[in-house]
Amino acid sequence: MSGIKGLRVAVVGATGVVGREMIAVLASRRFPVADLLPLASERSAGEHVEWGGADVLVEALDDDAFEGIDLALFSAGASVSERYAPLAVKAGAVVVDNTSAFRMLPEVPLVVPEINAHALVGHRGIIANPNCSTIQMVLALAPLEAAAGVERVVVSTYQAASGAGRDAMDELRDQTIDLLNFREAKVKHFARRLAFDVIPQIDTFQPDGRTREERKMIDEPRKIMERPDLRVAVTCVRVPVFVGHCVSLNVELRGPLPLARALEVLRAAPGLVVADRPEDFPTAADAAGQDEVFIGRVRIDDSVPHGLDLWVVADNLRKGAATNAVQICEALLARDLLRVP
């Protein structure tokens, strides 16, 4: 990327857990940022974020905030993206949006760069970053799809509190302290107490009994993998972990794939770290702060002809959100696609 003039980059939701991580990842991956513009709601404007060793003032998001901006990363909720992302595009910025606002629109690329960077070509200004659990799941599935075809997936998740934001992390901490001190744990953000319990609900319920999170994990892999017929059964569960999502993945392949070969194709895939031995399985703590997706417990499931079980772990704030978003920015830059058509 030598010779590139630095870009003017806005981060919307700069004070949130993902926003802060986006700024950290832009720095750690040396994305060519000339100016960083952290934006947030009126409530958080006036705070500071660290950039280049200095404290940068967070400005209030308004209709004119995107003047002169080349690239805007959004992570402030779907309603904020719905309202402001079109304004950013109008002002000439390319938007990489971490919310669910635009993911399923046919004209919006939904991208995990290791899998479908080609989908960026012809974008109309907005690129969607997939759901956190989806990203780690499709990164595990893509090499298996290429090697043998994926017929059906049954997945159960173990998702960290940070997927619901900073307040949710605080709530887990406060509930834990309350319980250890024989006080009643207060429930605010989550549907139930999360400390020392698990909650089989992420996002709201739909009429079919699925949660919206579960619907995302059915729809988004279909789009990213360009497999509208992909069959997915999913249960999403919040666990009392601060950072790092785990998924238990049962895969029914279309054709035979010996275990040794499955391990080989997973190891050769970009962005994956595959455990050598069963006892080297990754956990949330191993993935926290890392950009890769970690895979362990790969084993044959003989309950179907071509079955495989896997345990897939990633930092939901990094590869599940900020890192993937910045990798999208890198892919746009590398393909000279960082402009609004």
Added chain:
Amino acid sequence: MSGIKGLRVAVVGATGVVGREMIAVLASRRFPVADLLPLASERSAGEHVEWGGADVLVEALDDDAFEGIDLALFSAGASVSERYAPLAVKAGAVVVDNTSAFRMLPEVPLVVPEINAHALVGHRGIIANPNCSTIQMVLALAPLEAAAGVERVVVSTYQAASGAGRDAMDELRDQTIDLLNFREAKVKHFARRLAFDVIPQIDTFQPDGRTREERKMIDEPRKIMERPDLRVAVTCVRVPVFVGHCVSLNVELRGPLPLARALEVLRAAPGLVVADRPEDFPTAADAAGQDEVFIGRVRIDDSVPHGLDLWVVADNLRKGAATNAVQICEALLARDLLRVP
């Protein structure tokens, strides 16, 4: 059970989490105990357990401990059962064993009374209590099996620390306190830190990459449900919860079963409590201290012709261990099978 002379009942492993629960359940279900003999290792002998409002001395387990005992409940590890259960039978006691020592022996009934109490007939002195997660899984599966047939099950578990005993619960508590006080968390019992993390390993690994716990959840349902062809894929995971196992259960049925009918057969099944609405899902905290198995999030899985997803929760120390064991005792008594052939 009127007219029954009280029984002399031994509890082996009386100071453990399950042993204490067995004694509590014997009391709360008013099992006709004339004399209670709490037994434990030399290390724990001399402690006391509560029985009938009094403290009863825990005696050391030895070869002669079962003289005059009618019924012996074992929960002190497989090696203790292997050595002492045959001695108890020889002394004339019927053994209900909570360990994995005898579960898969053809001559040993493996019983969940709501499902296969008939298997008690013809026992030879030892009856096995199934694995904790297995019990709650088969209680959910049995009504579906009767209504439509079960073809395949894909299950992921969320298992509490108490499944590994009192030391494991202490370790979760101590690790949590250490982390909240910015100290390093010590790992002793578990393979990794459990506090604020999840561990995809329960029991030891086998050559096929499965854990022994996962093997149990494949083999035991086949025996209990008398379905040697039942196809099960399973991943067992420890979560930072003290009491209460949850399982995410994906079921492929053999024939059609409308959702309303599925809910109907589950509601009609003994021992189950079924949530009315999606948002009324049970969690570990709801099940703790209860004897029933709680089911929620029942919904159609359209990734297979006759798919169903369920969320199944139980107190692993009660229905997953002590309650089921005492229910086996009740079934033996009701069928006049409380004697060694």
